[in-house]
Amino acid sequence: MADSKSSDANSKGIVSPAASESERAAEAALRPRQLSEFVGQETVRSQLSLVLEAAVARGKTPDHVLLSGPPGLGKTTLSMIIAAEVNGSLRLTSGPAIQNPGDLAAVLSSLQENDVLFIDEIHRLARTAEEMLYLAMEDFRVDVMVGKGPGATSIPLPLPPFTVVGATTRAGLLPAPLRDRFGFTGHLEYYEEEELALIVTRNAVKLQANLEADAAHEIASRSRGTPRIANRLLRRVQDWAQVRGNGVLDLAAARAALDVFEVDRRGLDRLDRAVLEAVCVRFRGGPVGLTTLAVSVGEEPETVETVAEPYLVREGFLVRTPRGRAATRLAFDHLGLPGPAPEETLFG
Template identity: 65%
Template sequence: MSDIERTEFEVPESPVDPHRHQGDTDLEKSLRPKSLNDFIGQPKVREQLHLVLSGARQRGVTPDHILLSGPPGLGKTTMAMIVAQELGTSLRMTSGPALERAGDLAAMLSNIMEGDVLFIDEIHRIARPAEEMLYMAMEDFRIDVIVGKGPGATSIPLEIPPFTLVGATTRAGMLTGPLRDRFGFTAQMEFYDTEDLTQVVTRAAAILGVDIADDAAVEIASRSRGTPRIANRLLRRVRDYADVHADGHVDLDATRGALEVFDVDDLGLDRLDRAVLDALIRGHGGGPVGVNTLAIAVGEESTTVEEVCEPYLVRAGLMSRTGRGRVATAAAWYHLGLTPPEGTPGAL
């Protein structure tokens, strides 16, 4: 199991799946900005983080612990790396699922140097024994190491140098209250608009040596579901298409041709998204329908439909979640080229 897990369950590697795919790691390393000034988007988070880090540097102290919250693919890992870069310290990386025992965390903390940044991805999935040890480490910069078992077990206090913990979570609601309260600064990462994503695509194209037209960059950005990771992935797929069909030049025609081949439509929906809408509308008259029924209809696990498809369909205004089940909006009917029945909210 890798240090940074992609997700809690396996999902199909769709071009518009925001979770990390097998081939994303090397690309993301080459495209990651190195400073807050180079980071595109998230202006409020950048300003807040600049104040937190600059204030700590001026006082000569270790910055407060930082919690980065938001959907996958928005740059939480990149932001953690930038924190270490801005402070001029080392970055230690792990993930919540990797910390199964208190000893796993103790081994990592025992190697921390003063001022280091410890990054824990998906921190809401950390095991309870390790989490309880983390409380003391965050608050008092010490841990108690248990030596031996049973009645003869001995607790040995171990002082650790002041450090900054950066935690990242896609599910802030799953964090326990005691853990959440120990973070001095919490940043909520937001989805990107098309303008910022166009800058992301243009910057990535320049780094990768891709000859891309301005309108092609906008087209990729508009189909990226507000997520830089998806924008970079689509750029790779469009580059592949352009290398084969357009002598490497990415223009608007090549971009649209590539995204059609890879089943990404003008709203950023992929095959599975459209299958869910089709099952909801053609199969069940627009709902309400339970998620398990939809999952069976499209041949996927219910967790895949609920965690991968639904968030964007709801955010795009194509689906509503009600107490009785999922309901298609008028926009979803129109997107499939159908006329919604009378009484559908938003129907013309």
């Protein structure tokens, strides 16, 4: 996210391979390695610690774990910690990457004892592969079909004990039979500003950045309750301080950098403000349909619905009605706009 163009591309899910690899490497370097280092999510962390300690004490693999919640809250990080706690290797895959039983069989057959299989977006797993996963999770075996037609034979292939960690942003889409096979389910919540400030402060040390306390809180307050965003903004503030500042990440540097990257005081970015401006100005506060709103800002409906809308609704800028999306009084105030005419209906 080096300029506004790359910011636009990222919001549409278009990231260059080099940038994507760089972002992943930077994020990996900042991830905590142990459960004791993990900040926030106190309930999930204490419950998961109990599950892992009991499994290690019994000399067995932990129960399968399902982690749900919005993107960027630490589901992948927790899977890495689980693998480290049980002295196993982490195997990463995703639901969309497994489109048939053969894909899943190839992944399962490569597992070793105590390995952790992390399946991101598990709710998007192909239904034909789910049946194989049920058997693998319960009985640690897969049935491989050899041949075709009436002469086909099913050969059972035993698997070493392993743990599945499933991650989903939409737990309601998980089939009940799959959800019931997880021994532990944890839901991750958005972080408080103090927790994000602590995360940013710790990671600044790892980045060898001279971060001041008020700058850490400024970054945290604009991070939408999400550590992934906080870490990304920290790196952008570090870039600004190195290139245009004196190397110190103070409050002035943080504000200047975040202004350059179009992240305002409430954490709204270019797309968020474009959506709000469209609803408030072009459609006089709404309601307006999702498709019409997406066309007006030059984005796909799915991008508006999954990238911008959740935060805008959570923060009280938008409401969803049977007739479409409508702006609240807070949205007009944030944009510095007068409310609609008295005869108009205004939510909030």
